[in-house]
Amino acid sequence: MPTSARPLRRDAQRNRDLLVTAARELFAARGLDVPLDEIARTAGVSSGTLYNHFPSRDDLVDAVFSDRTATVVRISEHALSLPDAWSGLVHFLERVCELQAADRGYNDLVSRRGPQPTPAGDPALGYAMMSRIIERAHEAGVLRPDCTLEDMVFVTWGIARTVEATTAVRPEVWRRHLALILDGFRAPAAHPLPEPPLRPDELMRIMREFC
Amino acid sequence: MPTSARPLRRDAQRNRDLLVTAARELFAARGLDVPLDEIARTAGVSSGTLYNHFPSRDDLVDAVFSDRTATVVRISEHALSLPDAWSGLVHFLERVCELQAADRGYNDLVSRRGPQPTPAGDPALGYAMMSRIIERAHEAGVLRPDCTLEDMVFVTWGIARTVEATTAVRPEVWRRHLALILDGFRAPAAHPLPEPPLRPDELMRIMREFC
DNA sequence: GCACAAGTTGGGAGTGTTCTCAACTTCGCC
DNA sequence: GGCGAAGTTGAGAACACTCCCAACTTGTGC
Numbered sequence: 461m462p463t464s465a466r467p468l469r470r471d472a473q474r475n476r477d478l479l480v481t482a483a484r485e486l487f488a489a490r491g492l493d494v495p496l497d498e499i500a501r502t503a504g505v506s507s508g509t510l511y512n513h514f515p516s517r518d519d520l521v522d523a524v525f526s527d528r529t530a531t532v533v534r535i536s537e538h539a540l541s542l543p544d545a546w547s548g549l550v551h552f553l554e555r556v557c558e559l560q561a562a563d564r565g566y567n568d569l570v571s572r573r574g575p576q577p578t579p580a581g582d583p584a585l586g587y588a589m590m591s592r593i594i595e596r597a598h599e600a601g602v603l604r605p606d607c608t609l610e611d612m613v614f615v616t617w618g619i620a621r622t623v624e625a626t627t628a629v630r631p632e633v634w635r636r637h638l639a640l641i642l643d644g645f646r647a648p649a650a651h652p653l654p655e656p657p658l659r660p661d662e663l664m665r666i667m668r669e670f671c
Numbered sequence: 672m673p674t675s676a677r678p679l680r681r682d683a684q685r686n687r688d689l690l691v692t693a694a695r696e697l698f699a700a701r702g703l704d705v706p707l708d709e710i711a712r713t714a715g716v717s718s719g720t721l722y723n724h725f726p727s728r729d730d731l732v733d734a735v736f737s738d739r740t741a742t743v744v745r746i747s748e749h750a751l752s753l754p755d756a757w758s759g760l761v762h763f764l765e766r767v768c769e770l771q772a773a774d775r776g777y778n779d780l781v782s783r784r785g786p787q788p789t790p791a792g793d794p795a796l797g798y799a800m801m802s803r804i805i806e807r808a809h810e811a812g813v814l815r816p817d818c819t820l821e822d823m824v825f826v827t828w829g830i831a832r833t834v835e836a837t838t839a840v841r842p843e844v845w846r847r848h849l850a851l852i853l854d855g856f857r858a859p860a861a862h863p864l865p866e867p868p869l870r871p872d873e874l875m876r877i878m879r880e881f882c
Numbered sequence: 883g884c885a886c887a888a889g890t891t892g893g894g895a896g897t898g899t900t901c902t903c904a905a906c907t908t909c910g911c912c
Numbered sequence: 913g914g915c916g917a918a919g920t921t922g923a924g925a926a927c928a929c930t931c932c933c934a935a936c937t938t939g940t941g942c
Contacts, residue, residue: 469909472919495899506921511901571832607851614848617836618829621782625828625881629873636866637825640818643862644855651854655847662840670836680939683889706929717891722931 476513478503484524487565492521492572525569529586532556536589545600550642552593553612557619557638561631564624571620573667604650610658615641687724689714695735698776703732703783736780740797743767747800756811761853763804764823768830768849772842775835782831784878815861821869826852 468476482503486494496517500510514520539552560567590609597603618641622634643649658666679687693714697705707728711721725731750763771778801820808814829852833845854860869877 469918471909475920496901497899507900508902508922509920512919515901517900611847611851613836614829614833614851617832618825618848621828621832622825625824625877626869628880629877630866630869633866633869636822636864636868637829639862639864639866640822640825640855641852642855643815643860644851644853646860646862649854649857649860651850651857653847653850655841655844655850657847658837658841658844666836666840669839680888682939686890707931708929718930719892719932720890723889726931728930 472513475503475505475509478505479510479513479520480523483520484565487521487524487568488563491564492517492568496520521565521569525566528559528566531559532586533589536586536593539593540589540596545597546602546646549593549597549603549645552590553615553638553642554635556616557623557634560616560620561623561627561634564627567620567623570616571624572670602647603645604647606650606653606657607645608657610660610663611645613658613663683724686714686716686720689716690721690724690731691734694731695776698732698735698779699774702775703728703779707731732776732780736777739770739777742770743797744800747797747804750804751800751807756808757813757857760804760808760814760856763801764826764849764853765846767827768834768845771827771831772834772838772845775838778831778834781827782835783881813858814856815858817861817864817868818856819868821871821874822856824869824874 467473479499483499486499486502496510497507499520500507503510510520514523535552535555539548539555542548542551560570587609590612594603594607594609594612598605615638619634619638622637626633678684690710694710697710697713707721708718710731711718714721721731725734746763746766750759750766753759753762771781798820801823805814805818805820805823809816826849830845830849833848837844
């Protein structure tokens with residue numbers, strides 16, 4: 461589906477694409493804070509053009525990562541198609557964390573906004589599928605009953621930091637961190653938790669405020 | 672123990688203290704990236720004076736947080752004095768995480784450098800005590816055997832991010848995150864881990880390179 | 883109380899980034 | 913092939929921060 465209003469003029473569309481492509485690469489390699497000037501230079505256009513298409517850095521970030529929502533939905537679908545509920549949950553988290561590990565920009569994004577970060581597409585859809593995965597694991601009795609969807613952001617945040625710190629030295633070590641956390645999520649591991657889970661609205665507030 | 676060389680002139684010492692105090696407060700409230708100018712202004716001295724005492728931001732950070740090593744040692748001692756090995760480990764991690772939660776600057780520091788961040792005092796000492804806590808938990812059979820000292824940085828990093836994101840909305844929710852992780856650390860929770868632990872030298876490299 | 887080393891000052895040069903805008907170029911339709 | 917709208921340019925204003933230094937002030941030992 462084309463984005464909106466008037467269709468862009470051909471050269472404008474081309475420049476827009478060049479910008480998004482350049483940004484995608486630079487974000488992936490060096491994180492979300494690369495200078496906009498450099499993105500423009502890499503794309504071969506002037507900074508004014510960049511600003512013309514994307515008034516703020518966030519607009520560019522959204523454009524670059526708008527595909528991720530769909531990817532996460534695909535991962536969720538595959539997770540739900542696995543016969544074993546626990547494997548489904550593990551598969552989901554592993555694949556999502558792989559996305560983080562593969563792209564420093566996405567990792568930044570996730571660590572600032574949590575999973576399902578992009579506004580494009582239907583954000584609720586991603587959450588709906590995720591909660592289906594969790595519900596299924598609860599029903600099968602493999603996921604500890606006190607563990608909620610909202611607790612999954614702890615995984616996301618934790619892995620984000622681990623990836624950030626370790627990629628240079630041991631790019632795959634986040635898998636160990638994830639496995640350790642997952643062992644704490646299994647039903648038999650459960651011991652009483654000291655704090656109630658984040659409520660959905662609290663999580664929303666965090667996402668919104670914690671830019 | 673006084674720091675070094677010539678004892679500072681009285682007014683210089685006073686200014687130095689004012690700077691450290693101002694920095695401590697601003698770091699705690701707003702993280703490690705507050706402008707140096709603002710610290711100088713808050714302390715009531717000029718930026719030149721700040722620069723005179725602390726040629727780089729890191730020097731100031733070190734001065735502000737030099738006490739933390741001793742605090743962590745005290746926490747370790749108390750942890751070791753508890754009769755139950757598991758309680759000792761939990762106590763240690765909880766107290767250290769409380770330090771993080773109480774001070775945004777320290778949280779930044781920890782998330783950039785891991786626990787035992789400050790060079791002042793004997794950094795090896797902190798690690799030695801920590802490894803004693805872990806060893807004891809291993810011997811008692813309560814900590815899963817494949818869990819190493821190096822794995823504890825995952826706790827640190829993860830909590831750092833959680834604290835950062837959630838303090839505004841639910842300042843104590845990191846305790847839930849910690850409890851979940853700890854349940855994964857218990858001996859009966861153990862399932863095979865996919866990656867070998869970080870080696871001590873790898874961890875060192877990460878600390879050094881990961882600014 | 884004097885002299886001079888020690889310490890302080892505050893403005894300014896240097897750097898790196900975002901954002902703007904008036905002048906210019908290009909596209910696509912007639 | 914030419915016109916107007918759409919799009920682009922690139923230099924520079926604005927900002928925020930670090931670092932420096934020549935002129936000044938203050939503390940301390942004599």
